Amino acid sequence: MEKSILEKIRSEYKPKLPQALKGNVKAVEGEPTNSVRDQQIIKSLFPNTYGMPIVRFEPGEETTHHAINVGVILSGGQAPGGHNVISGLFDEIKRLNPENRLFGFLLGPGGLVSHEYMEITSEIIEDYRNTGGFDIIGSGRTKLETEEQFEKGLQILNKLDIKALVIIGGDDSNTNAAVLAEYYKDHGDGIQVIGVPKTIDGDLKNDQIETSFGFDTATKTYSELIGNIERDCASAQKYWHFVKLMGRSASHIALECALQCHPNVCIVSEEVQANDDSLNDIVDYIAGIVANRAAHGMNYGVVLIPEGLIEFIPAIGRLISELNDLLAEHGDEYKHLDKAEQRRYILEHLSKDNANTFETLPYDVARQLSLERDPHGNVQVSSIETDKLLSRMVAAKLRLWKEEGKFKGHFHTQHHFFGYEGRCAIPSNFDADYCYALGTSAAQLIANGKTGYMAVVKNTTAPTDEWRAGGVPITSMLNLERRNGQLKPVIKKALVDLNGRPFQEYKRHRDEWAAMTCFVYPGPIQYFGPAEVCDTTTITLQLEHQ
Ligand code: FBP
Numbered sequence: 001m002e003k004s005i006l007e008k009i010r011s012e013y014k015p016k017l018p019q020a021l022k023g024n025v026k027a028v029e030g031e032p033t034n035s036v037r038d039q040q041i042i043k044s045l046f047p048n049t050y051g052m053p054i055v056r057f058e059p060g061e062e063t064t065h066h067a068i069n070v071g072v073i074l075s076g077g078q079a080p081g082g083h084n085v086i087s088g089l090f091d092e093i094k095r096l097n098p099e100n101r102l103f104g105f106l107l108g109p110g111g112l113v114s115h116e117y118m119e120i121t122s123e124i125i126e127d128y129r130n131t132g133g134f135d136i137i138g139s140g141r142t143k144l145e146t147e148e149q150f151e152k153g154l155q156i157l158n159k160l161d162i163k164a165l166v167i168i169g170g171d172d173s174n175t176n177a178a179v180l181a182e183y184y185k186d187h188g189d190g191i192q193v194i195g196v197p198k199t200i201d202g203d204l205k206n207d208q209i210e211t212s213f214g215f216d217t218a219t220k221t222y223s224e225l226i227g228n229i230e231r232d233c234a235s236a237q238k239y240w241h242f243v244k245l246m247g248r249s250a251s252h253i254a255l256e257c258a259l260q261c262h263p264n265v266c267i268v269s270e271e272v273q274a275n276d277d278s279l280n281d282i283v284d285y286i287a288g289i290v291a292n293r294a295a296h297g298m299n300y301g302v303v304l305i306p307e308g309l310i311e312f313i314p315a316i317g318r319l320i321s322e323l324n325d326l327l328a329e330h331g332d333e334y335k336h337l338d339k340a341e342q343r344r345y346i347l348e349h350l351s352k353d354n355a356n357t358f359e360t361l362p363y364d365v366a367r368q369l370s371l372e373r374d375p376h377g378n379v380q381v382s383s384i385e386t387d388k389l390l391s392r393m394v395a396a397k398l399r400l401w402k403e404e405g406k407f408k409g410h411f412h413t414q415h416h417f418f419g420y421e422g423r424c425a426i427p428s429n430f431d432a433d434y435c436y437a438l439g440t441s442a443a444q445l446i447a448n449g450k451t452g453y454m455a456v457v458k459n460t461t462a463p464t465d466e467w468r469a470g471g472v473p474i475t476s477m478l479n480l481e482r483r484n485g486q487l488k489p490v491i492k493k494a495l496v497d498l499n500g501r502p503f504q505e506y507k508r509h510r511d512e513w514a515a516m517t518c519f520v521y522p523g524p525i526q527y528f529g530p531a532e533v534c535d536t537t538t539i540t541l542q543l544e545h546q
Pocket of ligand 1: 075076077078079170171198199200201246247248307381382423
């Protein structure tokens with residue numbers, strides 16, 4: 001593989017490990033756990049893996065380990081650092097016993113079912129250390145949920161003599177890891193399943209998981225781009241830039257970028273939902289800021305919009321939830337209709353209020369909401385042009401205000417969507433170290449005979465030496481939620497906490513950032529140089545752990 005100069009030099013970076021993972025390790029068990037909610041039902045669904053204790057690693061004595069084969073899967077959207085999870089896992093299993101072998105299943109969980117795999121050797125690992133992307137084995141969104149899939153998986157695991165499987169994924173993939181762990185334990189197959197918390201969205205976090213990997217690098221990449229746009233905007237003073245940012249549900253990415261770049265507006269979906277705001281309320285809010293800045297001679301600015309916004313506008317959220325049930329129940333007859341018939345079908349079957357909301361949406365947005373869901377039942381929000389929808393509506397409002405004499409100025413717009421360009425960036429030092437430590441922890445969970453656990457690394461705002469590593473039973477993170485029309489055990493998604501420090505910090509400053517021009521230009525991720533530039537993590541994490 002041909003490498004850039006930066007990649008060549010960066011491949012020599014040695015990720016920093018926490019003290020407890022630097023040599024021989026012992027696992028210390030804490031108290032038994034309970035699920036976050038719905039304890040009785042979750043317990044009955046996971047009789048073999050419910051209630052296990054949290055595990056923390058401490059330096060230990062040297063012990064011998066039988067040789068085993070391990071499998072690994074990258075699942076869902078890419079996130080910077082995935083390759084370092086795999087290199088941490090590889091290095092640690094080889095350190096424990098050089099006879100240990102690592103197999104990667106290709107293109108996500110689907111590779112386990114279709115028996116497509118490759119052995120990951122030291123030559124391959126060397127090519128991928130500290131690089132972005134998931135291309136070492138590829139990723140995919142196949143949902144592992146049926147017994148048939150589990151049994152197909154079992155055939156290949158047995159054939160390759162694999163005794164442990166590591167699933168690197170987001171909330172849905174780690175939920176599947178818990179289901180698979182329970183199934184393999186129940187069927188006495190002796191195959192351990194370990195999860196690793198991944199997603200740029202930052203919404204896989206809780207008391208035990210401080211952050212999902214990839215959030216740090218992705219938000220730094222977007223903030224660099226937003227900062228560059230802000231400077232262009234302040235230089236020419238002629239455009240309003242509408243920037244849509246990835247993050248399917250939660251607004252953590254948009255909020256973190258706002259804290260880094262101080263834009264004029266950042267919409268936070270969770271606040272929209274809490275205030276029961278309509279699309280019109282949001283448009284009024286943005287138009288008000290545009291008009292106020294225009295009154296002070298500033299016909300320019302930057303607006304950040306989380307891509308998940310549309311689902312959080314309460315009326316649209318209710319519509320989506322009814323559509324989810326409708327598509328789950330009647331998907332088969334519906335999918336054979338043409339576009340116009342599908343629209344008619346939906347309008348006939350929806351309740352009156354939701355049908356009204358559906359009709360008021362622009363055609364392309366309504367169409368996107370009524371398309372098939374991804375395998376996990378999610379609306380494909382990345383394809384909805386919320387930035388253009390909002391800026392069109394703001395422009396219409398300003399035209400009205402101009403006629404009424406309430407707006408004197410210009411409103412020229414530019415649109416951007418930052419998503420895919422951040423998911424495979426070369427990992428920051430934080431993500432490179434964090435991921436390598438997560439991979440090492442996953443190997444240690446395997447060596448200590450655990451299954452149904454997620455690898456965790458904590459105390460991550462302290463120097464790496466002081467980070468703490470261990471594992472948390474995935475069942476402790478589960479609750480019941482409605483998916484595809486049915487109640488399912490899933491990991492509780494962490495949305496932006498409106499009482500939490502990151503949002504409160506933004507709220508304290510937003511009026512000033514709206515009225516004045518307080519842009520901050522973070523610049524590109526730095527890999528070489530002083531620790532305060534290279535090693536500092538996100539403002540979100542720092543504020544949450546103050
Ligand atoms: P994961 O939850 O699997 O990490 O993926 C997150 C994400 O990057 C979202 O931010 C985005 O909405 C979605 O993936 C896009 O999915 P796709 O890559 O399938 O277009």
